Structures are given as C-alpha cells and as structure tokens.
Amino acid sequence: MRREELSLVLGVVKKSLKPYLGRFPSNTRLPAQGRPRQEILAEIEAMKAEEQRVWHDGYVSGAVYHGDDAFVGFLSEVYALNAELNPLHPDVWPRATRFEAEVIAMTATMLGGDRSPTREQDGGVTGLITSGGTESILTAMRCARDQARAERAITEPELLMPTSAHAAFSKAAQYYGMTAVRVPVDAQGRADVAAMRAAITPRTAAIVGSAPSFPWGVIDPIEELSALAHEHGIWFHTDACLGGFLLPWAERLGEAVPPFDFRLPGVTSMSCDTHKYGYAAKGTSVVLFRNAHLRHYSYFTMTDWPGGLYNSPTMAGSRPGALSAEAWAAMLDMGEEGYLAATRRIVDTCRAIRGGIAAIPELRLLGDSLLVAAFTSDTFGPYALQDLLSARGWNLTGLQLPAGLHLGVTLRTAQPGVAERFLSDLGAAVAELRANPARGSLMAPIYGLGQRIDTEVSLADVLTGYLDVQYES
Ligand SMILES: Cc1ncc(COP(=O)(O)O)c(C=O)c1O
Incomplete structure (x- = not known):
C-alpha cells in the first residue's frame, strides 16, 4: 500500500467513525458560558438514539x-x-472499600477460592479491582515479572503463551520490558501443551x-498447563x-467445562471481567492472586513524598468507586440463580447459531465453544x-491467521428471534456469494498487508492512522 492509498482508506474510516461532524457543533474550546443542561442532554439523547438500535437489538458481537x-436503569441509579x-480516600467513603472487597471476595469464591488446595497454608485467594480485562492482565503480568525478578533472579523475562492469548499479554510485554513468546495452537485452537513445554x-x-x-x-488445557508451570516453579x-x-455456571448446568480456576494448585493468578458476563457497566474487572503475598507485588507505597504518606494498590491513583458500586450491585441483583439462567440462555443460543452454521456446506466452524460462534469458509473469502453481513446491519469481528468471523453471544443475542435473524441473514449472504464466489472485500487487502513487507505503508501504520482519526474533532 502507498501513502496516498492510506489517506484514502483513512478518509473512508473517518466518514464512518465521525457521523456527527458537521451535524453538531465541534467543541474544540470551552464554551464562553456553560450551555443549558437540557440542551446538553438533548444532544446526547440524539446521538444515543442513532447508536442504540444496533447493539440493543443484538446485531453486535460481544460489546454489551x-x-x-430495566437493568441498565437500576445500574444507573x-x-x-x-x-x-x-476508594483512594477510604476514610471518607468506607463504603467504597466495602464494594471493592466484596466484589473481589464473591468473584474469588465463584472461581474456586473457597476450594483452593493451598488455602490453609497461604491464607487464600485475594484480588484487586481494575478498569477492565486489559488492566487486570497488565497487573498480573507486572506482578509476575517482579516476582520472577525478586524470587527467581530473572532479569530478562519472557511471557510464554499460545498465539490465541489476548493481545493485552503482548501489550504487557511491551510496557514492562518482557519478551512475548507465542506458541502455535492445535487444530482446535487450543494451547499445544507439548509445544508450550518445549518453549x-x-x-x-x-x-x-x-x-x-x-x-x-x-x-485451553489449563489443568495440564498449570501443572507444567507448577513443576517448573513458574507463575501461571x-x-x-x-x-x-460464565464457565462456573455452565459447569453447574452440566456442560463440559474442564478445570481452569483456583481449584488447580498451579494457578497463580486469574483475570475475570465483571464488565463482560458479570453484567456490570463498562470499567471494572477483577484480578485475583492465589494469596496476599502475590498481591503485594502490585502495591505501590511512598514514604518520603512531601504530599504525605502515599499508597495505591493498582495502576490508577484515584479510582471510580461508583463503577465498583455498580459491579457490586449487578452481582447482588443477579445472584447465582440469575447467572445460571443467563448462562443457560447464552449457551443455548450459541448452540443454535453454531448448529445453523454447521448446516451450511460452504462454512466451517472454528473450534468448539459455549459462547462464541467462530467460522470460516474454504469456498469464498470470509471477509x-x-x-455482506455488515450490509444487513451485523457487526461481527474479523479474525485473521486464519481468516474467519467471530460472533460473541451475549444476552443481547439471546433475545427472542435474534439467532433466527442471524442465520437467515447468513444464509442470504452465502447465497449471494454462491452466485458470485469471486466477490472481493474491503478488508481482505488490509489484513493482507500483515503478510507483506514490500509496501510503503505497513498494517501497523494503518492501525496507528485508525487511532489518530478517532481523536480528530
Ligand atoms: C479472553 C480475553 N481477555 C482479555 C480481554 C480484554 O478485555 P478488555 O477489553 O476489557 O480490556 C478480552 C476482551 O474481549 C478477552 O476476550
């Protein structure tokens, strides 16, 4: 790709990401006088109305x-x-620390903390509240690095993971001066234990x-991988x-869920998002540690600062206690019964969608999952x-290496009629491609850049440009 082509692509991106440009005032400096509240609210309502239908009616993979x-209304209250x-001021708002501590405790119990085989000797599972999955992962990996340095004298640390591990682990490696070692997965998309051992x-x-x-x-085969780590004295x-x-409740419902939590002695830390299937508002996640000693690797204390004695458990200084309150309230509102019922609906919907995909000869499911329908086609380009699905209103994630599509099933997808609508739109899109199998796509050449080194502009340049566009006003 050449620079001029990149500008063209980013022009298209800008058009789709900035639908309000020219329709509402662009605020690039403060208004001289504050605007009337009703006017501000009306502007937000107008934008919300345009965006609501897509996610509310279940057209988006994951996300909400x-x-x-009624649930959103309750959380807003x-x-x-x-x-x-x-929570940085626990003396002013002791309820903030109650919310955080109880969210952590309930999450730890749900993930085998009460059945941890080391509980008697190490005091049991503890944790922290973070801003989301990525921060939970960054926090755990920072602690692992510091533990390796302090207790194993490792100065040039490596993080070992399957290629399928979230990008946040490579972000952690980049932020914290580690080398990310990614090992290919097996044909089912699961970590290859023998290859991990060899690495x-x-x-x-x-x-x-x-x-x-x-x-x-x-x-992934967590039981085998965590045993491998345990055997070598490595953080898992x-x-x-x-x-x-979702998985603890799926297990309770009798689904096949291999062990993955603190019931396994080799699991050192876990990340678990309240703001995904915990159903809390966006902005919280829980990172858990097998014991309090490991959590201390995250703490920061400063005893000689003119601003006073300072301590902080996570990356943030001030923290949004209202979001922890929402997570706490969401968990109490749902209860075990609520999570079980929600999980039943999601797993059943996922199964129905996967069954429908499997019945289309040109499509091939990727891996086996209780909550994701990932698929590709060997007949025509998945992009x-x-x-064609986007043209019908769907917002699916494009996968690469190999190319495919991903639909994360949520309670939005589990609404009556959504799975049927998806399968009907998918069938229609496949029929269009049968008639025109050579049809190209917008995204294929962009993904293709990742495999090429002979271009003026790299795929990373495209992604950087995509982020820059988002900050334009
Ligand atoms: C398996 C997994 N890990 C980590 C994350 C990162 O979470 P967040 O987007 O909240 O930072 C995600 C997000 O989808 C995920 O699916």
Whole structure:
C-alpha cells in the first residue's frame, strides 16, 4: 500500500467513525458560558438514539453483555447514588472499600477460592479491582515479572503463551520490558501443551492460558498447563476475562467445562471481567492472586513524598468507586440463580447459531465453544461474507491467521428471534456469494498487508492512522 492509498482508506474510516461532524457543533474550546443542561442532554439523547438500535437489538458481537433497559436503569441509579466515590480516600467513603472487597471476595469464591488446595497454608485467594480485562492482565503480568525478578533472579523475562492469548499479554510485554513468546495452537485452537513445554526457558517468568481465548472461544488445557508451570516453579495465569462469569455456571448446568480456576494448585493468578458476563457497566474487572503475598507485588507505597504518606494498590491513583458500586450491585441483583439462567440462555443460543452454521456446506466452524460462534469458509473469502453481513446491519469481528468471523453471544443475542435473524441473514449472504464466489472485500487487502513487507505503508501504520482519526474533532 502507498501513502496516498492510506489517506484514502483513512478518509473512508473517518466518514464512518465521525457521523456527527458537521451535524453538531465541534467543541474544540470551552464554551464562553456553560450551555443549558437540557440542551446538553438533548444532544446526547440524539446521538444515543442513532447508536442504540444496533447493539440493543443484538446485531453486535460481544460489546454489551446484558443491556436490558430495566437493568441498565437500576445500574444507573446505583451510579448516581455513588457518583463522588473514590476508594483512594477510604476514610471518607468506607463504603467504597466495602464494594471493592466484596466484589473481589464473591468473584474469588465463584472461581474456586473457597476450594483452593493451598488455602490453609497461604491464607487464600485475594484480588484487586481494575478498569477492565486489559488492566487486570497488565497487573498480573507486572506482578509476575517482579516476582520472577525478586524470587527467581530473572532479569530478562519472557511471557510464554499460545498465539490465541489476548493481545493485552503482548501489550504487557511491551510496557514492562518482557519478551512475548507465542506458541502455535492445535487444530482446535487450543494451547499445544507439548509445544508450550518445549518453549520454556530459564527466563520464563509466566505461562498463560485462557478460559476461553477470544478468537474461537475455546478453553485451553489449563489443568495440564498449570501443572507444567507448577513443576517448573513458574507463575501461571488463567485469563478468564471472557469466561470467568460464565464457565462456573455452565459447569453447574452440566456442560463440559474442564478445570481452569483456583481449584488447580498451579494457578497463580486469574483475570475475570465483571464488565463482560458479570453484567456490570463498562470499567471494572477483577484480578485475583492465589494469596496476599502475590498481591503485594502490585502495591505501590511512598514514604518520603512531601504530599504525605502515599499508597495505591493498582495502576490508577484515584479510582471510580461508583463503577465498583455498580459491579457490586449487578452481582447482588443477579445472584447465582440469575447467572445460571443467563448462562443457560447464552449457551443455548450459541448452540443454535453454531448448529445453523454447521448446516451450511460452504462454512466451517472454528473450534468448539459455549459462547462464541467462530467460522470460516474454504469456498469464498470470509471477509466478503463479513461485508455482506455488515450490509444487513451485523457487526461481527474479523479474525485473521486464519481468516474467519467471530460472533460473541451475549444476552443481547439471546433475545427472542435474534439467532433466527442471524442465520437467515447468513444464509442470504452465502447465497449471494454462491452466485458470485469471486466477490472481493474491503478488508481482505488490509489484513493482507500483515503478510507483506514490500509496501510503503505497513498494517501497523494503518492501525496507528485508525487511532489518530478517532481523536480528530
Ligand atoms: C479472553 C480475553 N481477555 C482479555 C480481554 C480484554 O478485555 P478488555 O477489553 O476489557 O480490556 C478480552 C476482551 O474481549 C478477552 O476476550
């Protein structure tokens, strides 16, 4: 790709990401006088109305995991009651620390903390509240690096993970001066234990597995991987950002869920997102540690600062206590019964969608999952299929290496009629491609850049440009 082509692509991106340009005033400096509140609210309402239908009616993969109006209204009430809360001041708002501590405790119990085989000797599972899955992963990997440095004298740490592990693990490696070692997965998209074993070196600071991984929604062999780490004295992290609030309930419902949590002695830390299948508002996640000693690697204390004695448990200084209140309220509102019922609906919907995909001869499911329908086609380009589905209003994730599509099933997807509508639109899109199998797509050449080195502009340049466009006003 040449620079001029990149400008053209980014022009198209800008048009789609900035629909309000020219329709509302562009605020690039503060208004001289504050605007009337009714006017501000009306502007927000207008934008919300345009965006609501797509996610509310279940056209988007993942993104909004609950979204029922009454539930959102309840969480908004909780936010309003707690808007000023900052857990950095636990003496002013002791309820903020109650919310955080109880969200962590309930999550730990759900993920086997009460059945941890080391509980008697190490005091049991502890955790922290973070801003989301990525921060939970960054926090766990920072602790793993520091533990490896302090207790294993590793100065040039490596993070060992399957290729399917979330991009946040490579982000952690980049941020914290580690080398990300990614090992190919097997044909089902699961971590290859023998290949992971072969990739361990004296510098391996942590090994990672996912329950499940994002691309195909498959669960890695956590029991084997964590035992491998245990045998070598290496930190093991289960990334349950996606599945943490779904798999325990699926297991209770009798689904086949291999062990992945603190019941396994080799699991050192876990990430689990309240803001996904925990159904809390966006902005919270839980990172858990097998014991309090490991959590201390995240703490920051400063005893000689003129601003006073300072301590902070996570990356943030001030923290949004209202979001922890929402997570706490969402968990209490749902209860075990609510999570079981929600999981039943999601797993059943996922199964119905996967069954429909399997019945289309030109499509091939990727991996096996309780909550994701990932598929590809050996007959025509999956990105051409994605374009045709987009034209019908669907917002699916494009996968690469190999190319495919991903639909993360949520309670939005589990609404009556959504799975049927998806399968009918998918059937129609496939019929269009049968008539014109050579149909190209917008995205194929962009993804293709990743495999080429002979172009003026790289795929990373495109992604950087995409981010820059978002900050244009
Ligand atoms: C398996 C997995 N890990 C981590 C993340 C990152 O979560 P977040 O987007 O909240 O940072 C995701 C997000 O989808 C995920 O699916």
